[in-house]
Amino acid sequence: MNPPPTPPAGWYDVPAGGKRFWDGKSWSADVVGAPSATAEYEALDPYLPPPRATTTVATVPMTPLVESAAAGWYPGPTGALRWWDGRQWGPFAPSVVAPAKEVGIAYLFLLLLGGVAAQRFYLGLIPSAIVFNILWWGGWLLSILLIGIPMILAAAIWWVVDLFLLPTLVRRANAVRVMGQ
Template sequence: MGTSFEQFRALLTNPAARRSVGIDMSDAQARSIASDEALSRAHYDHWQRNYRPGVVVVPEAASSAALEPARVSPPPGWYPGQGGQMQWWDGAQWVQGAYAPTPVVMRARKESGIAYLLAILLGGFAAHRFYLGRVGSAIGFLCLWWIGWFTIGLVVGTFMVIAAGIWWILDLFFIPRMVREENARPYAA
């Protein structure tokens, strides 16, 4: 049904959690309120009435006279509803079904600087290719590079190391393109 009174009291003792739900007060104030049950009940009722959309809390008579500020609507966004399911608040009403926007999951962007750093420092381990999501070609490079070094005494090993070295040099030129392609790829959940 929403945040319980006990959860609210626990929330008061956690500064990050307080900020995440819009409770702006000092740690000393929060500890003072959390330690006094009547005071924390009054703050809980006020918070439920004014900052939690869709929840109607009828405060006790003693606390209602003390806490009657103007109603403030929270910003549009996803909020937990009944049963813990997330629902969309558009700033004025709850939106159901196809009209609610789908939550967007952001993927971390890859950076050219990190890819270059990995290529230069850990190029023999194809770390830049693993970083950019090119696992198949990274394994191919690893095989070519390390089998070439283990068979360097044979003529074949020398050619493998030379081929892997050329591949590594070409990668230095292609890293910006590989980063752009990786960042443009849609997120696969």
């Protein structure tokens, strides 16, 4: 007894919606045109049965029996966009990544705008930047009463320490940015 015929490779409708590629042996991991993300994940069932063989035979080898989707960017199972040119899958879309913080720019902020802790605002260290501003500017306001002089000295020492710690602070800010994505 002969086994049932295997359907030819091509794009086939899947029960959850959209189309999935059958290579003649197994399903692809990608679903094109699923109506929702839920339907896309349902269509990725690894135990989805193979498509039913039809009596229609393609006249040109490797021509799908189902008309393929139009060229364009389509979301994959993980949500990342991938290019479909009408015949085959291309590269994934570049992900949008916030630019990394740079040590040189942080030093420019420290040297030119260090009195307002611009380098700390740039690195996302908002609470410490506010404390620095309270020490520095509050110290100047209270210097008439001589109470502010220790505050000014503490802020000046903090500024000098930042001269040496800035590369470490930039690396830490970049690591937090990467982990947050």
